[in-house]
Amino acid sequence: MEDAEIIRQILAGRHEQYAVLVEGYQEPLIHFLRRILGSEEDVLDCAQEAFLAAYRNLTHYSKEYPFRAWLYAIARNKALDLHRKRRKEIIINIDEDMVDHQPRPEDILVEKEQASILASVLLELPEHYTQALYLRYHQELSYKEIALVLEIPVSRVKTYLHRGKDKLRQCLERREIHSGEGKPAME
Amino acid sequence: MEKENLQWSKVFTDKPIPKATLDIFQAQLMAQIAANPIDFRGESQLAARRKCGLGLAFSLMITGVLWTVLWFGSEVVLQGLVFLIKMFAGIPYGSELQQLGLGVLENLILFQDLRNMLYLLWEVVSWPLLGVLSIIAVFRVPNNLYKKSTIKEA
Numbered sequence: 185m186e187d188a189e190i191i192r193q194i195l196a197g198r199h200e201q202y203a204v205l206v207e208g209y210q211e212p213l214i215h216f217l218r219r220i221l222g223s224e225e226d227v228l229d230c231a232q233e234a235f236l237a238a239y240r241n242l243t244h245y246s247k248e249y250p251f252r253a254w255l256y257a258i259a260r261n262k263a264l265d266l267h268r269k270r271r272k273e274i275i276i277n278i279d280e281d282m283v284d285h286q287p288r289p290e291d292i293l294v295e296k297e298q299a300s301i302l303a304s305v306l307l308e309l310p311e312h313y314t315q316a317l318y319l320r321y322h323q324e325l326s327y328k329e330i331a332l333v334l335e336i337p338v339s340r341v342k343t344y345l346h347r348g349k350d351k352l353r354q355c356l357e358r359r360e361i362h363s364g365e366g367k368p369a370m371e
Numbered sequence: 372m373e374k375e376n377l378q379w380s381k382v383f384t385d386k387p388i389p390k391a392t393l394d395i396f397q398a399q400l401m402a403q404i405a406a407n408p409i410d411f412r413g414e415s416q417l418a419a420r421r422k423c424g425l426g427l428a429f430s431l432m433i434t435g436v437l438w439t440v441l442w443f444g445s446e447v448v449l450q451g452l453v454f455l456i457k458m459f460a461g462i463p464y465g466s467e468l469q470q471l472g473l474g475v476l477e478n479l480i481l482f483q484d485l486r487n488m489l490y491l492l493w494e495v496v497s498w499p500l501l502g503v504l505s506i507i508a509v510f511r512v513p514n515n516l517y518k519k520s521t522i523k524e525a
Contacts, residue, residue, distance in 0.1 A: 195411045199404055206397050214396075215385040228396060235400050243415050306382070322383040352382065 187251040194242060202239055209252055210235075212323055213259055219318055220263040220311075222270065230266055234259035253329035256319075260333055305355045312336075313348030320345055441482055449479050 185204070193201045210231065217227045217234075238245075238255050245254060306314050312334060319325045319333060320341075331338045440448065456472040459465050 195415075197412070199408045200401070202404055203397060203401050206400055210393055210396055211388055214388055218385070228392075232396065232400055232403075236403060239404055240409060242409075243411055243418065318383050322385070 188247050191242060191245060191251065194239075205251065206235055209255055212252075213255065216256060216318070216323065217259055217263050219315065220260065220267060222267075226266055226270070230259060230263050233262050237262070249332050250329055253325065253332040256325075256329075256333040257335065260315075305352065305359060308355050309348060309351055313344050313351060316341055316344035317348045317352070441479070442486065445479060445483055445486070449476070449483075452476055452479070 187205065190201050190204050213234065214227055214231050217230050218224075221227050221230060234255060237258050238251075241258075245251065309317075315334060316330055319330045320327075325333070327338045327341050330341045334341065334344075336344075452472055452475060456469050456476075459468050459472075462468075
């Protein structure tokens with residue numbers, strides 16, 4: 185069943201149908217939010233808030249754009265708010281206690297060595313480039329969908345992707361990451 | 372292109388989420404929705420009503436402003452329009468503009484006549500109306516008024 189049809193049913197009063205949308209998008213949304221937020225608890229809270237906000241504002245949803253992109257846009261805004269809040273808290277903690285904040289989850293969670301290097305290279309990139317690259321190549325969103333999620337024009341999405349790839353390539357070359365055949369990882 | 376996309380997708384690795392976590396997440400979310408379901412039909416009706424109300428308020432405001440301007444400042448508007456028609460006499464499509472302006476001018480003159488008519492009508496009607504209202508005020512039984520008032524109830 186298509187998202188638009190499910191939404192039509194929910195709006196008609198079949199609230200339980202929202203579970204279909206949740207089931208379909210919860211996993212990719214949590215993966216997407218992990219790239220913005222630090223702790224797993226924050227990620228799950230934010231994902232839940234995003235789904236609830238999407239449900240409450242379902243009357244404002246337009247069929248012109250996919251539900252997934254709309255949901256991601258809501259989630260991203262919520263995540264950025266939470267991220268700002270957390271950053272403030274960290275700054276206050278540093279000022280008060282002079283204690284270093286914990287390393288980012290990417291550093292802890294990535295197990296393989298190359299994956300770890302790639303993750304740290306990704307951290308060197310500006311956040312909007314990483315998000316655009318991740319949404320395009322990992323979650324396979326269209327340019328239009330990415331534009332909606334990041335709240336930028338499609339032309340800028342293309343620029344972000346192009347520049348993001350260039351920067352990533354430069355970073356990888358700088359760190360001399362080579363594949364087993366002796367070729368650079370990204371050609 | 373596809374090969375390139377595949378290469379770039381390898382850059383990102385997502386840590387798998389346990390199924391139990393996803394199930395709990397979904398169950399909690401749906402429980403919240405079930406506890407506070409939203410009346411979407413009522414909401415959209417309310418939104419439509421709000422939209423209509425706003426439209427009505429806006430149109431009333433515009434009509435009120437226009438009416439006030441025409442009522443109290445029709446002379447100024449008239450003179451201004453005549454001046455504009457004269458000013459735009461030489462420009463291209465000036466004749467069309469002049470025609471439009473003349474149309475408005477005619478309506479304004481009509482409006483002035485209408486205003487004069489309303490003034491005259493008010494002069495005729497106001498005295499008898501005042502008389503009728505005075506009779507109502509004098510001959511209305513004060514006792515009934517007292518009965519209906521909240522003073523007694525209190």
